[in-house]
Amino acid sequence: MGKFVVIGERIHCISPVIREAMATRNPEPILKRAKEQLDAGATYLDLNIGPAERDGEELMKWGVQLLQENFDNVPLALDTANMKAIEAGISVYNRSKGKPIVNSADAGDRIGYIDLAAANEAIVIALCSKAGIPSDNDERMSYCQEMLERGMMNGMEAEDMWFDPLFLVIKGMQEKQVEMLEFIKMLSDMGFNSTGGLSNVSNGMPKHVRPIVDAAMIAMAMQAGLTSAILNPCDQRMMETIKSCDIIKNNYLYADSFLEM
Amino acid sequence: MAFKRNPQKFPGATKTVVIGTGDRAVTLGGENVMPLYSFDAPIENRPKVGVEISDSGYDKNVPGIAAYYAGAETIADIAKKAAAMPGADFIAISLEGADPNGENKSVDECVELCKAVGEAVDLPIVVLGCKNHDKDAKLFEKISDALQGKNILVMSASEENYKTVSASAGLAYSQKIGAESAVDINLAKQLNVLISQMGVAADNVVMNVGSAAAGYGFEYVASTMDRVKAAALAQNDNMLQNPIVTPVSDDAWSVKESIVSEADFPEWGPTEKRGVAMEITTAAACLASGSNAVILRHPESVAAIAKFIGELM
Numbered sequence: 366m367g368k369f370v371v372i373g374e375r376i377h378c379i380s381p382v383i384r385e386a387m388a389t390r391n392p393e394p395i396l397k398r399a400k401e402q403l404d405a406g407a408t409y410l411d412l413n414i415g416p417a418e419r420d421g422e423e424l425m426k427w428g429v430q431l432l433q434e435n436f437d438n439v440p441l442a443l444d445t446a447n448m449k450a451i452e453a454g455i456s457v458y459n460r461s462k463g464k465p466i467v468n469s470a471d472a473g474d475r476i477g478y479i480d481l482a483a484a485n486e487a488i489v490i491a492l493c494s495k496a497g498i499p500s501d502n503d504e505r506m507s508y509c510q511e512m513l514e515r516g517m518m519n520g521m522e523a524e525d526m527w528f529d530p531l532f533l534v535i536k537g538m539q540e541k542q543v544e545m546l547e548f549i550k551m552l553s554d555m556g557f558n559s560t561g562g563l564s565n566v567s568n569g570m571p572k573h574v575r576p577i578v579d580a581a582m583i584a585m586a587m588q589a590g591l592t593s594a595i596l597n598p599c600d601q602r603m604m605e606t607i608k609s610c611d612i613i614k615n616n617y618l619y620a621d622s623f624l625e626m
Numbered sequence: 627m628a629f630k631r632n633p634q635k636f637p638g639a640t641k642t643v644v645i646g647t648g649d650r651a652v653t654l655g656g657e658n659v660m661p662l663y664s665f666d667a668p669i670e671n672r673p674k675v676g677v678e679i680s681d682s683g684y685d686k687n688v689p690g691i692a693a694y695y696a697g698a699e700t701i702a703d704i705a706k707k708a709a710a711m712p713g714a715d716f717i718a719i720s721l722e723g724a725d726p727n728g729e730n731k732s733v734d735e736c737v738e739l740c741k742a743v744g745e746a747v748d749l750p751i752v753v754l755g756c757k758n759h760d761k762d763a764k765l766f767e768k769i770s771d772a773l774q775g776k777n778i779l780v781m782s783a784s785e786e787n788y789k790t791v792s793a794s795a796g797l798a799y800s801q802k803i804g805a806e807s808a809v810d811i812n813l814a815k816q817l818n819v820l821i822s823q824m825g826v827a828a829d830n831v832v833m834n835v836g837s838a839a840a841g842y843g844f845e846y847v848a849s850t851m852d853r854v855k856a857a858a859l860a861q862n863d864n865m866l867q868n869p870i871v872t873p874v875s876d877d878a879w880s881v882k883e884s885i886v887s888e889a890d891f892p893e894w895g896p897t898e899k900r901g902v903a904m905e906i907t908t909a910a911a912c913l914a915s916g917s918n919a920v921i922l923r924h925p926e927s928v929a930a931i932a933k934f935i936g937e938l939m
Contacts, residue, residue, distance in 0.1 A: 367861055368861065617863065618811065618815055618865075620813075620815035620865065621812070625823075626819065
């Protein structure tokens with residue numbers, strides 16, 4: 366098993382600074398956040414330009430080139446509801462450090478993202494949901510199978526489909542957490558890669574509590590077999606937990622300085 | 627049904643390190659296959675063979691060595707003969723006489739010896755210390771200074787002296803350095819991390835992950851090297867991708883099998899033959915486990931291992 370893949374989530378148009386930077390094509394705030402995340406240990410960076418209906422194609426190209434030119438072709442997850450923008454981004458994407466990730470497909474309206482990933486030899490994040498939150502793991506698994514079939518029919522390798530079990534907020538869905546972890550285990554037992562938006566679990570909790578809960582969840586999810594997550598790598602507790610779990614799982618060889626790498 | 631070749635592919639590869647200069651410069655590492663698996667993908671830089679010479683002259687008690695170096699009076703003469711040995715890719719000068727617990731030769735004296743070797747041969751030069759960490763740090767600093775531009779390799783930086791060796795040989799004089807650990811995979815990695823944190827670029831560092839004569843705990847050496855290669859190739863661990871250089875001769879020629887006389891053990895046969903066999907066996911095992919270069923002493927061992935490598939590539 367390889368090292369856990371951290372996808373840095375902090376270049377997101379929901380942040381006012383980033384939204385402004387994207388609107389005015391101001392590289393500085395974006396490069397600053399990219400550097401912080403890479404220094405903290407992110408492998409992939411998520412580039413979320415939002416719905417970007419108007420100038421999505423041009424914006425995504427600009428963002429991809431900006432990040433890859435400044436950070437040695439850093440691999441990226443292209444994140445938007447505008448499919449044309451994702452294709453435009455991939456058209457200028459350099460694959461030397463890793464395939465692009467299409468973020469994201471589901472088994473419902475967004476199933477076409479799988480076709481898009483297949484046509485562009487990309488990785489796809491495949492949310493195991495259709496409309497709303499799956500009621501149980503049988504439902505999750507049926508969506509997973511649907512999407513897998515779709516990918517296979519389009520000639521994708523299973524390893525390029527990273528299934529997202531759908532991390533759920535604890536405040537409100539506390540009773541669903543263990544089942545979600547069991548689903549990760551099912552994915553892992555079948556040899557699939559997995560990922561997801563981890564910080565969702567601590568949504569709405571007090572600020573000082575969130576990193577603790579996030580770290581506990583990532584440790585339990587890694588034990589269940591999660592291979593990647595979309596998260597904030599600048600959360601030191603989180604990264605220390607991931608690195609420690611990688612050591613315990615024998616994903617990465619121990620050395621005294623492992624936390625510094 | 628026809629046989630379908632299914633080569634193992636890895637995300638990682640070992641790094642390349644160049645020692646020496648000009649036509650005779652040697653490139654170590656660069657492979658992205660398991661040791662000697664040239665059938666999985668071409669190994670561009672075949673494993674290399676170094677010939678060990680010593681500040682104390684050649685071993686007159688081993689007839690093959692004595693005959694080969696006969697007539698060589700100075701270290702320069704010895705180095706020239708060593709360089710002319712068929713199969714030699716580089717020269718490794720051992721400074722065992724510098725050990726404070728032994729002859730305690732001065733740093734200046736050792737610098738002169740190394741300069742003489744540097745002037746005598748155009749092969750890359752590896753400097754093997756005296757195994758005293760403090761003295762080695764002093765030796766490597768002065769020798770690296772004196773041999774600037776020769777792109778030598780000093781072996782080795784250890785947990786005890788890596789700061790000094792990195793700062794002097796590695797950074798101030800742009801020589802290559804070896805990172806030495808004693809059959810301890812975690813320390814091997816840690817030392818590479820520490821040296822890289824000193825600012826020495828990875829393509830200036832090789833590893834000596836330790837060795838042992840065949841039959842003397844070699845299984846630990848093999849499993850350590852296996853684990854190094856697995857991490858370097860399969861896990862793409864960039865802190866273990868440096869090429870491995872293994873000094874074999876010292877271990878091989880100090881075990882009982884290579885030393886006791888035929889008079890004491892008539893059933894074992896001639897002493898020299900046993901030593902050569904031990905050196906060849908250990909070196910071949912190191913190469914099969916992942917060494918990118920071995921350092922040997924006896925001309926027959928050098929010839930045999932060079933042939934072994936040649937036939938497998």
